[in-house]
Structure formats: structure tokens, C-alpha cells
Amino acid sequence: MARYLYLLIFTMPICISHETSSAVDTMCTEITVNKSYSCEGLGLTEIPEKLPVTTEILDFSFNLLPSLQNSTFSKLKDLLSLDLTRCQINWVYEGAFHNNNHLHTIVLTGNLLLFLSDTAFVGPQSLKQLVLTQTGISTLSFVPMTNLDNLDTLILGSNHISSLQLPPTFPTQNLKYLDFQMNNIRTITVEDVSVLQKTSNITLIFKGNDILHIEPGAFQSSFYSLDFGGCTNIPSILVGIRNSSAHTLWLGTFDDVEKETYISPDVLQGLCNITVKDLYLQLRHFKNLNAATFHCMTKLQKLDLTHTHISALPPDISGMKVLTELILNRNFFKHLCDTSAAAFPSLTHLHLKGNSQTLQLGSGCLQKLAKLQHLDLSHSHVESSDCCNEALNGLSSLRYLNLSYNTKLHVHDVLFKEGTNLELLDIAFTQLHISTSQGPFRNLHLLQVLNLSSSHINTSIQHLFQGLENLMLLDLSQNIFESGIVPKNKLFQQLSSLEVLILASCELTAIDDQAFHILQKLRYIDLSHNKLIAFSADAFSNHKSIYINFAHNRVQIIPRDKLVSLPSHSIINLSYNPLKCTCSNIGLITWYKQNLDKIEDPEETTCSEPKSLAGAQLSTVTVSCGISTTGIIAVVLGILSCVAIFLWSVHCFRQSYQQI
Numbered sequence: 001m002a003r004y005l006y007l008l009i010f011t012m013p014i015c016i017s018h019e020t021s022s023a024v025d026t027m028c029t030e031i032t033v034n035k036s037y038s039c040e041g042l043g044l045t046e047i048p049e050k051l052p053v054t055t056e057i058l059d060f061s062f063n064l065l066p067s068l069q070n071s072t073f074s075k076l077k078d079l080l081s082l083d084l085t086r087c088q089i090n091w092v093y094e095g096a097f098h099n100n101n102h103l104h105t106i107v108l109t110g111n112l113l114l115f116l117s118d119t120a121f122v123g124p125q126s127l128k129q130l131v132l133t134q135t136g137i138s139t140l141s142f143v144p145m146t147n148l149d150n151l152d153t154l155i156l157g158s159n160h161i162s163s164l165q166l167p168p169t170f171p172t173q174n175l176k177y178l179d180f181q182m183n184n185i186r187t188i189t190v191e192d193v194s195v196l197q198k199t200s201n202i203t204l205i206f207k208g209n210d211i212l213h214i215e216p217g218a219f220q221s222s223f224y225s226l227d228f229g230g231c232t233n234i235p236s237i238l239v240g241i242r243n244s245s246a247h248t249l250w251l252g253t254f255d256d257v258e259k260e261t262y263i264s265p266d267v268l269q270g271l272c273n274i275t276v277k278d279l280y281l282q283l284r285h286f287k288n289l290n291a292a293t294f295h296c297m298t299k300l301q302k303l304d305l306t307h308t309h310i311s312a313l314p315p316d317i318s319g320m321k322v323l324t325e326l327i328l329n330r331n332f333f334k335h336l337c338d339t340s341a342a343a344f345p346s347l348t349h350l351h352l353k354g355n356s357q358t359l360q361l362g363s364g365c366l367q368k369l370a371k372l373q374h375l376d377l378s379h380s381h382v383e384s385s386d387c388c389n390e391a392l393n394g395l396s397s398l399r400y401l402n403l404s405y406n407t408k409l410h411v412h413d414v415l416f417k418e419g420t421n422l423e424l425l426d427i428a429f430t431q432l433h434i435s436t437s438q439g440p441f442r443n444l445h446l447l448q449v450l451n452l453s454s455s456h457i458n459t460s461i462q463h464l465f466q467g468l469e470n471l472m473l474l475d476l477s478q479n480i481f482e483s484g485i486v487p488k489n490k491l492f493q494q495l496s497s498l499e500v501l502i503l504a505s506c507e508l509t510a511i512d513d514q515a516f517h518i519l520q521k522l523r524y525i526d527l528s529h530n531k532l533i534a535f536s537a538d539a540f541s542n543h544k545s546i547y548i549n550f551a552h553n554r555v556q557i558i559p560r561d562k563l564v565s566l567p568s569h570s571i572i573n574l575s576y577n578p579l580k581c582t583c584s585n586i587g588l589i590t591w592y593k594q595n596l597d598k599i600e601d602p603e604e605t606t607c608s609e610p611k612s613l614a615g616a617q618l619s620t621v622t623v624s625c626g627i628s629t630t631g632i633i634a635v636v637l638g639i640l641s642c643v644a645i646f647l648w649s650v651h652c653f654r655q656s657y658q659q660i
């Protein structure tokens with residue numbers, strides 16, 4: 001990180017000679033040495049002289065450049081990408097980029113362009129991206145088409161274009177992405193867009209234009225994506241694009257679109273004359289939703305009906321044999337059976353999250369979906385008194401199951417009998433009541449990820465994780481352990497593949513020294529936001545390398561021997577602990593300075609005591625705990641007095657001896 005954060009000071013000669021206060025105006029941030037710079041929002045009126053000529057990427061947004069001349073960027077010959085967002089540019093003169101042969105991206109967003117010279121974009125050999133969002137353009141003839149042949153992306157969103165009239169010189173050769181969103185386009189004629197017949201596989205965006213009429217057959221190409229989001233006259237759009245093909249067709253709308261027309265079965269009949277794979281109808285309202293509505297959707301592979309105000313799909317839908325993905329998020333289903341799942345026998349992905357009311361799971365509603373791999377029922381108010389064997393009956397191919405953010409699930413035996421292929425199970429933020437002494441997951445032998453965060457799970461059940469020998473990630477954060485202690489071995493005994501264990505916010509006060517010894521493959525453990533007083537290094541002593549997050553605990557002192565027993569390749573996060581910076585903690589302080597490469601977040605690893613050092617970074621404090629000067633004087637005096645006493649006694653002894 002730090003490498004990218006150098007601040008370079010570019011001081012313009014003019015500024016030095018006149019005033020010193022504008023130095024701040026001229027500071028560009030170096031992102032990559034000699035290559036990438038950001039001068040965003042510095043109020044600059046020209047390109048700083050000190051910017052290296054080797055600069056390739058320049059963010060010059062939010063400055064002041066009323067006009068672009070042929071000299072403006074002429075020094076930056078290596079420029080590849082130039083962002084000029086909101087620089088109050090009004091005039092772009094001849095050859096503004098004439099010297100920037102390698103330039104491939106020009107962003108002119110948010111400049112009210114009054115003049116674009118015919119040769120404005122001449123120079124770059126391969127200009128690929130031109131962004132003209134919010135530039136006040138009202139007609140395409142304003143944009144010079146000279147030298148745009150290599151363009152793959154042209155963005156003209158949020159302008160005042162009302163008539164498309166694409167000129168015959170419009171660059172179609174390499175075009176991949178053409179964006180006209182939020183303009184005033186109401187009608188499109190065959191002539192307007194005939195030049196687009198030369199394109200293939202492009203993405204064309206018209207969302208936010210209230211298109212009322214498209215001349216029948218105006219568009220006749222093979223598109224990658226067509227976006228008519230928010231347009232009200234769907235039948236006219238479908239007639240306009242008849243005989244076209246598109247991988248993705250966007251016919252959804254937005255919350256803030258005032259006019260809402262209802263989609264009745266005949267509105268979508270035009271789909272019969274178009275080849276579409278993925279269809280999006282977000283936020284539309286249906287009228288008389290029945291099997292006929294789906295009559296022209298039989299070739300769809302993906303159908304998105306997010307927030308379409310539906311409470312059931314018609315049971316007699318037929319022919320949707322190739323649909324593999326169905327999105328029913330944010331609707332009003334009462335019962336899982338109301339999805340008429342049997343009508344979509346090839347489904348591999350079913351999303352039903354954020355259902356607005358309690359979703360009854362019922363039994364076997366999805367049992368015809370033998371190919372289903374991915375099921376998302378999160379945020380759907382699911383409550384089940386006997387979860388979830390009956391509900392998931394038949395789903396033997398399921399690999400991903402998301403039941404997070406639901407209400408309450410009671411498990412009496414195994415959670416999902418046919419779940420032998422399950423790889424990911426997310427039950428986070430859903431109350432889980434387990435009334436079996438055997439493991440509820442014991443048949444999920446392929447499970448790799450289990451999220452039980454905040455699930456009120458009873459961690460005292462000894463065989464809770466029985467059978468999970470392939471589990472790699474276990475999230476138990478925000479659950480409570482008996483007496484706040486992670487016990488030795490038993491709970492995790494079978495998790496021989498576990499690599500990541502999250503025990504954050506579990507109100508833990510202690511960890512058994514051998515709690516994790518069995519987890520040979522553990523390489524990441526999060527114990528943050530607990531009430532741990534002791535740093536339990538011994539618990540990790542038999543791992544080769546490990547990441548330990550011990551942040552936000554109550555550790556004050558770590559004895560040196562604990563630190564020495566840490567695995568040699570470890571990274572520790574000790575931030576937000578009330579560490580003592582006194583002699584009692586000299587072991588940690590010395591070790592810490594020698595092992596800064598093992599410390600994450602040193603900025604927040606600070607002293608709490610003594611008061612004089614509170615808040616100081618541990619890496620910066622010096623604590624001297626040798627013998628003090630007074631001590632030394634005392635010792636010297638002591639020795640001297642011993643010597644004096646000795647000499648005196650020898651003297652006395654001699655005298656008494658002589659007297660004899």
C-alpha cells in the first residue's frame with residue numbers, strides 16, 4: 001500500500017516566484033512511479049510542468065481548463081488514459097490530442113462542451129474509449145467522427161439528444177459498447193440506426209429514454225445486450241428489434257419512473273420474433289399474469305422477475321424447457337409451491353430472496369428440480385418447525401443453499417437428507433434450534449463452507465460438526481460458548497480440513513490451550529471482538545503458519561515465552577487491546593519491534609498504560625527497564641562500604657593480634 005501513497009510535490013515555477021501559499025494547489029498524487037498520477041480537485045489551470053513525460057495514466061478531474069489547445073497535453077507523449085471529468089472545458093480546439101499517439105481513453109464527463117473541432121480527436125492512433133456523459137450534447141453531428149474508427153466504447157449518457165440520426169461515418173468497425181442512457185430519445189427510425197446493422201455483439205443502452213416508437217425492424221443485428229430499462233412502450237420496442245438477436249434484453253424499469261404501464265400477456269408477444277437468452281423485467285407490474293404471458297419465452301435461459309409484485313406463477317406455464325436460471329427476488333410469495341417450479345425442469349439456479357412476507361416452505365415444492373444446484377432463500381421470513389428434509393425433497397444436485405436472514409428453523413434430525421452434494425450452506429442470522437444429539441450436518445460430507453454466524457446455535461452439542469470432514473470455512477461469529485470458553489478438541493474434532501475459523505464476537509473469555517491442535521490445516525482464525533485477557537499462543541503452537549486476528553480484546557500483557565512459541569509464519573492483528581507499555585510487558589514490546597513484519601494494523605496497536613503513553617503506537621515506545629543510576633550508585637556505595645568494613649576489621653584484627 002504505502003508504495004502507492006507517496007505524495008509528490010510538483011511546484012510550478014510561476015508559483016515559486018509569486019507566492020508560496022499556492023503550493024498546495026500543485027500537489028499531484030503519484031499512484032505508480034513515472035506512470036500514473038492523480039491531480040484530482042486541485043484547482044489547477046494547466047498541466048503541472050513537473051509531471052513526468054512518461055506519465056501514462058492521468059486523473060486530472062475537477063480542475064479548471066476552459067479550453068483544450070494543441071499545447072495543453074503535448075508534452076505527455078506516452079499518455080494512455082486521460083480523465084478530464086468536470087474541468088469546466090468549453091472549447092476543444094484543433095489537434096488538442098495531436099501529440100498523444102497512444103491515448104486510448106478520454107473522459108470528458110461533466111464539461112459543457114460548446115465547441116469540438118473537427119480534428120479534436122485526431123492524433124491518437126487507437127482511441128478506444130470516449131466518454132461524453134453530461135456534456136450538453138443535443139445532436140450527434142456535434143461530435144466529429146474523424147479518427148474514431150478504433151472506438152470500442154462511446155458513452156453519450158445524460159445529454160439532450162432527441163434524435164439519433166447516426167451519421168454514415170459513425171464508427172462501427174470495433175464498436176462494442178454504445179450508451180445513450182438518460183437522453184430525450186422518443187422515436188427511432190430505420191434511417192436513424194441503419195448504420196448499426198454493420199455491428200455485431202454490441203451492447204446498446206437506451207435506458208431512461210421514454211421511447212414511444214421504434215420503426216418496425218429498425219434494429220436488425222445480433223446484439224450482446226440491449227437495454228430499454230424504464231421505457232414504457234414495450235410492444236413498439238419489440239417490433240422495432242424484431243428479427244434481431246440479443247444475449248441479454250433489459251425491459252425492466254426503475255423505482256422513480258412515474259408512468260407505469262401494465263404488462264398484459266399480449267405485450268410480450270413480440271418476443272416470439274426475437275432471439276433472446278436472458279430477459280430482465282425488474283419492477284414491472286403484470287396484468288392477468290397467466291401462461292400466455294410466457295408464451296414467447298420458451299427459448300429463454302434466464303428470466304429475472306425481481307420485484308415484479310407477483311405472488312404466484314401460473315401453474316400451467318409450458319415449454320420453458322431450457323430455462324436454467326429464475327430470479328424471483330423481492331416478491332410476495334406465500335408458499336414455495338406457488339413458484340410452479342415443475343414448469344422449469346432444467347433450472348440450475350433459483351433465487352427467491354427478500355420475499356416480502358413469510359415464505360412457507362411446504363413439502364416437495366421443488367422436487368421436480370433434479371438439476372437445481374443453487375438455491376437462495378435468504379431474507380424471506382422463513383420459519384420452519386421441521387427443517388428441511390421435506391422442503392428440499394428431490395434436490396439431490398444442490399450445491400449452494402442460502403437460508404440466511406430468516407426467522408427460525410427447528411432441526412430434529414439431519415437438516416437435509418439429500419444434501420450429499422452440498423458445498424456451501426449459509427444459515428447466518430437465522431435462529432437454529434437443534435434437537436438431536438447427533439450431528440445435524442453429518443451427511444454433508446462435501447460441505448466446504450458453513451456459515452452459522454449469529455444463529456443462536458447450541459455449541460455444547462458435542463457432535464455438532466460430525467461428518468464435516470471436508471469443511472474448509474466455519475463461521476461461528478456472534479454465537480455463545482458455555483462459560484465463554486472454547487473447549488479442548490471435542491467440538492472441532494472431525495473438522496480435519498478446516499482452514500478458516502471465525503469466532504469473532506462470541507463473548508469468549510478463554511481458550512483451551514489445545515482447543516485448535518486438532519485443526520492441522522487451520523491458517524486463518526478470527527478471535528476479534530471477544531473478552532480474551534490472555535493471548536493464547538499455545539493454542540496455535542503446532543501450526544506452521546497462521547493468521548490470528550486478536551483485535552478488540554482485553555489483552556494487557558503478553559509474556560515473551562508465549563510469543564516465541566508462535567508459528568514462524570504468522571500474522572497477528574493485536575489492534576484495539578489495552579496493552580501495557582510498562583516494564584511488566586517488556587517481553588512483548590521488545591518482540592514486537594523485532595517482528596513488525598508479523599503485525600497487522602500497527603497504527604491501531606497502541607498503549608493504554610501508563611497514562612503518559614496512552615494512545616502511542618507500540619512500535620514507537622521505548623521502555624527502559626535496566627537498573628537505574630540511583631541503583632548503580634547504591635550498589636557502588638554498598639561495595640565500597642563492604643570493602644571499608646573489611647579493611648577496618650582486618651585492621652582491628654591485626655591490632656588485637658599485635659597486642660597479644
Ligand SMILES: *[C@@H]1O[C@H](CO)[C@@H](O)[C@H](O)[C@H]1NC(C)=O
Nearest residue numbers: 032033034035052053054055
Ligand atoms: C522515473 O523516471 C526517472 C527520470 O526519467 C528515472 O530516473 C527513474 O529511474 C524512473 N523510475 C522508475 C521507477 O521507473
Ligand SMILES: *[C@@H]1O[C@H](CO)[C@@H](O)[C@H](O)[C@H]1NC(C)=O
Nearest residue numbers: 069070071074093094095098
Ligand atoms: C497549435 O496551434 C497554434 C495556434 O492555433 C498554431 O499556430 C500551431 O501551428 C499549432 N501547432 C501544431 C503542432 O499543430
Ligand SMILES: *[C@@H]1O[C@H](CO)[C@@H](O)[C@H](O)[C@H]1NC(C)=O
Nearest residue numbers: 176200201202203223224225
Ligand atoms: C460479445 O460481447 C461480450 C461482452 O462484451 C463478450 O463477453 C463476448 O465474449 C462477446 N462474444 C463474442 C462471440 O464476441
Ligand SMILES: *[C@@H]1O[C@H](CO)[C@@H](O)[C@H](O)[C@H]1NC(C)=O
Nearest residue numbers: 216217218220242243244273
Ligand atoms: C424477419 O424474418 C422473417 C423470416 O424469419 C422474414 O419473413 C421477415 O421479412 C423479416 N422481417 C423483416 C422486417 O426483415
Ligand SMILES: *[C@@H]1O[C@H](CO)[C@@H](O)[C@H](O)[C@H]1NC(C)=O
Nearest residue numbers: 239242243269270271272273
Ligand atoms: C413476427 O413477425 C412477422 C413479420 O415479420 C409478423 O407478421 C408477426 O406478426 C410477428 N409476430 C409477432 C408475435 O409479433
Ligand SMILES: *[C@@H]1O[C@H](CO)[C@@H](O)[C@H](O)[C@H]1NC(C)=O
Nearest residue numbers: 353378379402404405424426
Ligand atoms: C446469502 O445471502 C445473504 C443475503 O442475501 C448474502 O449476504 C450472503 O452473501 C449469501 N451467502 C453467500 C455464501 O453467498
Ligand SMILES: *[C@@H]1O[C@H](CO)[C@@H](O)[C@H](O)[C@H]1NC(C)=O
Nearest residue numbers: 404405426428449451473475
Ligand atoms: C457467510 O460466510 C460466507 C463465507 O465467508 C460469506 O460468503 C457469506 O456472505 C456469509 N453470509 C452472510 C449472511 O454474511
Ligand SMILES: *[C@@H]1O[C@H](CO)[C@@H](O)[C@H](O)[C@H]1NC(C)=O
Nearest residue numbers: 528549551552573575600601
Ligand atoms: C484488524 O482487526 C480489526 C478487527 O477485526 C479490523 O477492523 C482491522 O481492519 C484489522 N486490520 C487489518 C489491517 O486488517
